[in-house]
Amino acid sequence: MIAAPSNRRRSRLLERVLFWVFRIGTYFVLLCATYIFLDIGIKGGRTVFTRTAPFVNVKFLTEPPQTLYVFDYQGKKMELSDREFREWKTTHKEDVDVTSVSYSAGGIWPCIVGTALLVIGSMTLALFIGISCAIYLSEYSRDGRFIRLIRVAILNLAGVPSIVFGLFGFGLFVIFFGWNVSLLSGWFTLGLMVLPAIITASEESLRAVPQGLREGSLALGATKWQTIRKNVLPYALPGILTSSILGIARVAGETAPIMFTAAYAMRDEMPWQVSHWTNFFFQGVMALPYHIYVVSSKIPQNEYTERVQYGTAFVFLVVVMLIALTSILLRERQRRRLSW
C-alpha cells in the first residue's frame, strides 16, 4: 500500500540473503572452535586414555615429566623413560645409539599440582581484596572526582595485557622484593592481574541489587553495615562468585605472567618437598600452561613429542573448560533466578 511492491520484494530478498550471510559467519566460528576441540580431544585423548582398564593413563597424570630415550635394540624399537632407561642400562651394558627427547616421557603431575596451587593462592588473594574493594566503592565511597578516577583506572587496568602484569611482577616481586621465581610472586602477579576484573564484576553485582532494597532497609532503621550484610551481600554474592569463576579460568589459562615469576620448566621435587615450611612460598613450580609452551617450542619437534604435547594440552583444556563451563552454567541459572 505504501511502498511499491517491487521495492518490497527486493528488500525481502535482501533480508533473506543477509540473514544467511550472518548465519554462515556464525556457524563458521563455531566450526573452527569445534575443530580445535576435536583435534586436541582426539589426539590428546590417545595420550590420556587407554584402551585397557582403567582406561585412563594413570602414569601420565601422576608422574613427573622425564626424558624419553629412543633407540633400536636388536631390531626392536625401544622407547624408554629416563628411569626405565637407567634400569635397562644396568642390565644391558652395550652401547646403543640413543636419541633422547626431553620431557616426552612420564607425566605431568607436578604441572597439575603447580597450576592448582597458583590458582588457589591467587584467587584467594584477589577475591578477598577485590570484593572488599568493590564493597567500599559501591557502598561506602562518596562519589567524588578521586573515586571516579579510581574507577576509571580499575576499568582500564582490566584491559592491560597479561604480559605487562608479568613484567611488573617480575620487576616488583621477583627482583625488587627478591622473592625470586616463586609461588608467592606468582600468586601476587596473577592475583593482581585478575583484581580489576573482580572488582568490576563485584561492583556490577552489587549495583544490580536494586536500590530499593537498600532504601527499604535503611528506612526501617537498619545501619549501613546491617543493610549491606543482610540485604546487599546475600544477593550480590552469587553473582560475584559466578563471575569470579571466569576469573579462575583466566588465571589458570594464563602463561605470560608466570613465565618469569613462578614457573619452572622442570623441577624434580614436588612443592611439598621443602626443607622448611617457609620455603614453600619461595619455590617455583611447574605449571600446565608453561609446560605446554616448553614442550611445543623449546624442544626439538619430532614424532615423539606429539604425545606429551597433545596430552598436556588436552588435560589443560579440559581443566580450564570445566571451570569455564561451571561459570557459564551458573550464570545462566543466576540470570533466570534473579529477576527483581
Next chain:
Amino acid sequence: MPPKHILGTFDEALSSLRNNVLMMAGLAERTLDRAVKGLLQRDDNLCTTAIADDEEIDQLEKQIDKEGVDVLLRFQPVASDLRRVVAAMKLSPNIERIADQATNIARRARKLNRHPPLPEVEIIVPIQAHAMAMFKDSTDAFARENVDLGRAVVARDKDLDHMNKMANRRLTDRMAQDPKQLRGYLNLIFISRSLERVGDHATNIAEDAVYAAAAEDIRHQTVATAT
C-alpha cells in the same frame, strides 16, 4: 443490596447519604402528620412542633448536599453510585418542600383553630391520606430501589390532583355560601393545595428513585411523547 466497595469509606459515605435522605423523609412525614393532626384535632401544640421540626429538615438538606458533593469529589462515583448520589441531591429539596408545605398547613391550622371548627375540614382527610401514602411509597421506592413502586407513585398523582380540584370546588362553593367563614375556607383551600403539592413532590421523589434504580429519566414524559 449490591456488594460492598473495596473502599469501605465509600460505602460509609454512600450509606450516610442514604440514611440522611431517609431520616429527612421520616422527619418530613412526621411533620406532615403532626400538622394535619393539629388541624383535625385542633391542637395548636402539634402545629407548633410541626413548625419547629422544619428547622432540622432544612439542616439535613444542607447536610445531604454537602455529603453529596463530598462523595462526588472524593470517590468519583459512576453508574449506580453516581445515580444514587445525584438522586439524593435532587430529591432532598423535594422533601424539604414537603416539610415546608407541612409548616404551611400547620400555620393555617393554627389560624383555623382560633375560629370555630368547620365541618368541611373532613374533606382534607382522604387527601392527606393519599398524599401521605404517595410520599411514603416514593421514599420507599428510593430506599429499596424499587422501580415499579416508583412508577406507580407517579401514576397516582392524577387522583390526588382530582381530589384537590373537587375539594377546591366544594370549598369555593361553601365560601360563596358562607362569606363569614371565608378566611377559614380559604385556609382550607390552601391546605388542600399544599397536600396536592406534597403529592407533586412525592412524584418528583419517585422519579428520582426510578432514575437512581434504573437510570431512566421519566420526568415530563407524557408531554414529551405528545410532541
Next chain:
Amino acid sequence: MPPKHILGTFDEALSSLRNNVLMMAGLAERTLDRAVKGLLQRDDNLCTTAIADDEEIDQLEKQIDKEGVDVLLRFQPVASDLRRVVAAMKLSPNIERIADQATNIARRARKLNRHPPLPEVEIIVPIQAHAMAMFKDSTDAFARENVDLGRAVVARDKDLDHMNKMANRRLTDRMAQDPKQLRGYLNLIFISRSLERVGDHATNIAEDAVYAAAAEDIRHQTVATAT
C-alpha cells in the same frame, strides 16, 4: 472567566451546561412575562403561548441533568468546576418551577379573562416587577458568578413576601366585600402567591449562584443562626 482547561472537551461541556441553564432561565423569564402580560392585557393568546413554552423548559431541565451527570462522569470536576455543575443541576428545577408558576398564572389569567376585568389586577404589577427583577438578578448572579448580587437577591425576598401578604389581605377583604367576584379574587390571590413563589425560587437560584461562586451554602441561614 477562568483560564481554559487543558481538556477542551471539558470546557465545551461546562459551557454547554451553562448555556442551557441560561437559555432555560431566558425561556422561563419570557413565559412569566407573557403570562403576566396575558393577565394584564387580558390576552388569551399570550397565556396559551406561555403555557406551551413550558414544554421546552421541561426538556431543558432533563437535558441539564443529563449533561451534568455526563460531566461528573467524564471529568470528575473539583472545586469551582464541581460547584458549577452541582449548582446548575440544583437550580434547574427552580427555573422549571418558575415556569410552572408562570403556567399557573397563565391558566388563572385565562379564567379571569372570561370574566369582567377586576381593577385589583393592578395590585399584581409591582409584585410581578419585583419577582421578575429578583429572578433576573439571580440568573445574572449565576451567569456572572457575582456573589454580592446573589446575596442581595436573597435579601429582597422579604419585601416580596410582604407585598404578597398585603395583596392577600386586600384581596381577601375585597372578596368578602364582593362575593360575586370571589373566584376572580381567589385567582388573583393564587397569582400573587405564584409570584411570591417565583421570588422564592429566585432566592434558591441566587443561593445556588453564591454556592457556585463562593463555595458557601447560604440556605436556611437565618434560622440556623437563630438556634
Next chain:
Amino acid sequence: MVSLVEMPQAMPQQLSRQNDRRADEVNGAEIMIDVRDLDFAYGANKVLHDVTLDIPPQAVTAFIGPSGCGKTTLLRCINRMNDLIEGARITRGAIHLGGVDINAPEVDVVDLRRRVGMVFQKSNPFPKSIYENISYGLRIAGINKRSQIDEAVEKSLRGAALWDEVKDRLDEGALGLSGGQQQRLCIARALAVEPDVVLMDEPCSALDPIATAKIEELIQELKMQYTIVIVTHNMQQAGRVSDHTGFFYLGKLIEFGPTTKIFTNPSERRTEDYITGRFG
C-alpha cells in the same frame, strides 16, 4: 474500504487520502475492525476467550478491565505485534480489518502494521533527532524525497499538537523532550505513515496529570481522522475519551457498548462492580 491486498498504491499522493476515506465511507462499511470469536493463547496459556466485537471507524474505542485480563493482548493482535512473541497465536476466530482477514496468508504483515499504527505504554522515541523519528516510517517505506518528508513531518507534528513546541529544534535529540512530549512524539511518528487505525496501550500511564490531559485532548482531536483503540487502566480516562468501551475480565469480553451506557447503566453486574470499585 478496499481490500488490503488489492489496495492501490496510495502513499505518494498523500493528500488524496482524506478524500479516499470519504469515498470509503460512502461505500458503507460502518465497521473498521471486526473481531470475531477470537481465542488467543500464549503457549498453553489461553488468555482470550471467544472475544467478539466491532470497532467503528473515526471513533475512540477503549478497553478496560483488571490487570492481566488480556486487553494488551487483544490490542497487539490487531496489528499482529504478537507475531514477535514465541508461542503466541490465535487459536480460533479471526480479525478483519476493513473486511480483510489480517491473518490471511496473503496479507503482508509489514503493510498491516503500516496501516495500523501503535503507541506504547512507555514512550519509546528512537534515540535520534525529532525529525528523524518522524521521518523514520516514511524512509523505510521508501520515500526519500526531502520536500515530501518535510511536509509529512510538519503535518504529523501538527496533528500530534507538538509542532509549536518543537518546530525550532527538529534536529535536537528526541530524548531531550519531556515525558509527555515524548509520548506525543511517538503519536506523531505513528501518524506520519498515515495509518487508518491507531492503537494505544495505556499511553498515559507513565505521565503526570497535566501531560495526561494533553494527550487525552489530542486523542479527542485525532478521532476526527483516525480509528483509535486505547487500552487504559484509568476508568475515568476511558469515560472521558472514548465513544465505545469494552470491559474485559479474565480474558472474556464481558460487555461492549457506548461509553455513556457502560458508565451510567451497564447491563452486566460484573461491569458495574468493576467500574464502581466493588471488585476483589
Next chain:
Amino acid sequence: MVSLVEMPQAMPQQLSRQNDRRADEVNGAEIMIDVRDLDFAYGANKVLHDVTLDIPPQAVTAFIGPSGCGKTTLLRCINRMNDLIEGARITRGAIHLGGVDINAPEVDVVDLRRRVGMVFQKSNPFPKSIYENISYGLRIAGINKRSQIDEAVEKSLRGAALWDEVKDRLDEGALGLSGGQQQRLCIARALAVEPDVVLMDEPCSALDPIATAKIEELIQELKMQYTIVIVTHNMQQAGRVSDHTGFFYLGKLIEFGPTTKIFTNPSERRTEDYITGRFG
C-alpha cells in the same frame, strides 16, 4: 506529646505503645511534624523554597503538585533519606519531629528512621520470605525472641490488611505476591517496627485500580494509629484519603489546608487551576 528526648525507651515493650500515645495527646501537642522555612538543594540546584507546614498527628496529609515540584524531596527530608544522596542538603530552616530538630547533631538517624517509616513508589519487598520481610526490622532492632516476633508479624500483617491473604504461606517468597500485595507487605514491614509516622511516596502509582483501592482503604484504617504523609500524582486519591493537602509548585508550598477546603474552594488561583486541570 512529651519531649522525644525524655521519652523512655518504649520499643521493647511494644504493647505499651498505644497507651503512651494517648498520654501524648493529653499533653496537648497537635503538631507531629513541623517544617519551618525549609530550603533544600541538590548541589547547586535549589528545589525547595521556604516551605513551612505543620503535619498533624493521626491524620493523613497529602502532597500534590506537578512533576518535579519537590514533593518526594520534602518527604525524604522527613526521615533524612536524602542523606544518602550526595550533595543534597537543607540550606535553611528545620524540620522538627515531635519537637525535636531531626537534623540536630545529637539525633541518631537510625533511630529517626525507625520512628519514621517509609513506603516507596515501587514496592521493594526483600527477596526473602514474607515472614522474614516483616521480622527484618525487629531483628535489626535487636529483638530476637521468636514469640515476640511472631506476634508482631501477625499484628502488622493484620494492620496492613494482608494477614488473611498470606497467613498460610508466611514462609513463601515475598516476590511471589501480586503487586498490590507486595505494596501492602511493604506497609506491613514498615508498621512492624511501630513507627509514629509513615511516609508514602506514590504508593499506588504502579498499581491497578483494584489494588489501589485496597491500599487507600488501608491508609484510611491506619490513620487511626499513625501519622501518615503521602505523595500522590492522583488528585482524586489525595481527595479520597487525606485530611490535609499541600499543593506544591516549582518547589514552593502554594497552599496547605484541609483537603475538603483545597478541593472545593482553594484560596489560591494556582491550586484551583492545577486541581481543575487548567495548567500548562
Next chain:
Amino acid sequence: MSILSENAPARRRRITTESAIKAFFGSNALVAIVVLALITIFLFRDGFGFFGQNLANLRLYRRAGLEYVDIIRTQAQTHAALSRQLGDIRMQESRTLPSGSTLEAFDQFSAAFSDSGEFLNALVSDANDQALALREVLIAAGSASAVSSAEAQPSETAKPTAPVDPRAAMIALRTADEKFAKIAEGMKGKIDNLLAAPPVLSSPKARQSFEKWKKKTRDYVAQFPVVSQRLRQWNANEPVPAYRAITAFLFGRDWVTASFWQDWYGIIPLLVGSIMVAAVALLLAVPLGVCSAIYVSEVAARGEKSLIKPYIEFISAIPSVVLGFFGIAVVGQAVRALSQMPFMKWVPFFPISERLNVFTAGSLLALMAVPTIFTLAEDALRNVPRGFKEASYALGANRLQTIARVLVPASLSGIISAVLLGLGRVIGETMVVLLCAGNRIAIPDFTQGLGAFFQPVHTMTGIIAQEMGEVVRGSIHYRALFMVGLVLFALTLGINYLAQRLVARYRMSIG
C-alpha cells in the same frame, strides 16, 4: 522510642563499629589502589632507566668509531645487495630461456661486479677490528660503565689486553678515510667499465629489471664522493644529542641484541609486527563477531540462541597457549600446505615459505577476539530497549530495516567499543604470537604487497616473553624490554579508555 538515643554507650558502640567496618573496606580498597599504582610506577621506574643507558650506548657507538665503520659498511653492504640482485635477474632470465648458453656472458658480468667490492670488504673488516678494540678500551676506561650488558663483559675482556691509547687508536682508524677514497676510485673505474659493456638479455622482464639495476648501480657509484666526504667530516667527539636516546627507540628500525658489534633497540619492527597481527585478527574477527552477534540476538531461533551463545563464550576460555600450540601443530602447516596447492597458484605471493607467520598468528588471534567482540556487541544489541524494536515494527519496518536503522545505530558505540576491546585483547596477547608469529625481528618486506602478511614477524608481547627470562636485571636490554612493556601498557590503556568512553556514552544515550 526516641530519635535521640537514650542509650548513649550502645549508640557510640554502634557508630564505632560502623566506622571500623568502613575503615576495613576502605583500607582494602586502598591496598588494591596502591598496588595498581605500583604497577605503573614500576613499569616506569624500570623502563625509564633505559634512556640513560641507551644514550651511553649511542655515545660509545660514536666514540669508539663504530658509527664510522658503519658508514663504510653500508657501502659494502649496498654493493653486496646489488650483487644479489644480479642473481635474481639471472633467475628471471633462466626461467624464460631454458637453454643455459646465453647466460655465460651474464655470469661473467656478475662475477666481475662481485669482485669489484673485494677491497671495500677488506677495508670494512680491518676497520671493524680496530673499532672493536677501541671500544673495549673505552669500556675498560669506564667511560661506558652504563653498558653493562652481559655480552660485553668488560671486566674480563679488557684487562688482559694491553691498554691502548684511545686517541692513537682512533687516529689509526681514521686512516680509513684515505683508503676508502682510493678504493672508491678503483671501484668506480671497474664498475663503469662493466656498465659500458652490459650483457644482452632476451627475456623482457629480466631486461626491465636489469635496466633498473643499472640505474641503481650508477646512483651507487655516484654516491662514493659523498660518502668519502662524510667520512672525512665524521667527528668522534661530536656529542650525541640526548633526544636521540628516545628517537632511537621509538623510530629505530632495528632490534638487535647480544651482538658483538652494536645493540640496537628500535621498537618499530615489533610494533609493526604487533599491528600487522592485530590487523589480520581484526579483519577476520570483526565481521564474524558482529555478524554472529546480530544473528544470535535478532535472527536465530530461541533454541539455537541458547546453544550458540554459551558456546561462543566458551571459546573465549580456550587458553592462549593451547591456541598457540594448535597453531604450531595444525594451522601453520595447513596454511602452508594450502598455499602450495596448485589451484592456489594464482595468488601472487603463494606459495609461502614460512609456516609461522603473521597470518597464522592473526587467524588464531581472530578466534580469541571473536568471543570478546561477540559478547559485547550482543550485549549492546540486547540492551537496546525493547520499545525501539517494537516501535519500528509497528511502523511497518521489516526485520532487516529494524536491525539496520534502529538496532545497530542505537548500539553502534557499544559495537565499536566491543571492537576496540577486541583490539586491546589482540594487541596484548602473548602466547599465540610467541608461538605462531615466526619470531623474526624484522620489518616485513612490504614490496611484496599482501605477501608481507605471510612473513614471520616478532611482536612486542612476544619479545618480552622471549627475552625477559634471559636478560641480566638492570641491563640496558632488561630496561628496553620494560620500555616495550610500557609502550604496550600505554597502547592498551589508550584503547581501553576509548572503549570505556564509548560505552559510557552509549549507556547514557539509551539508558
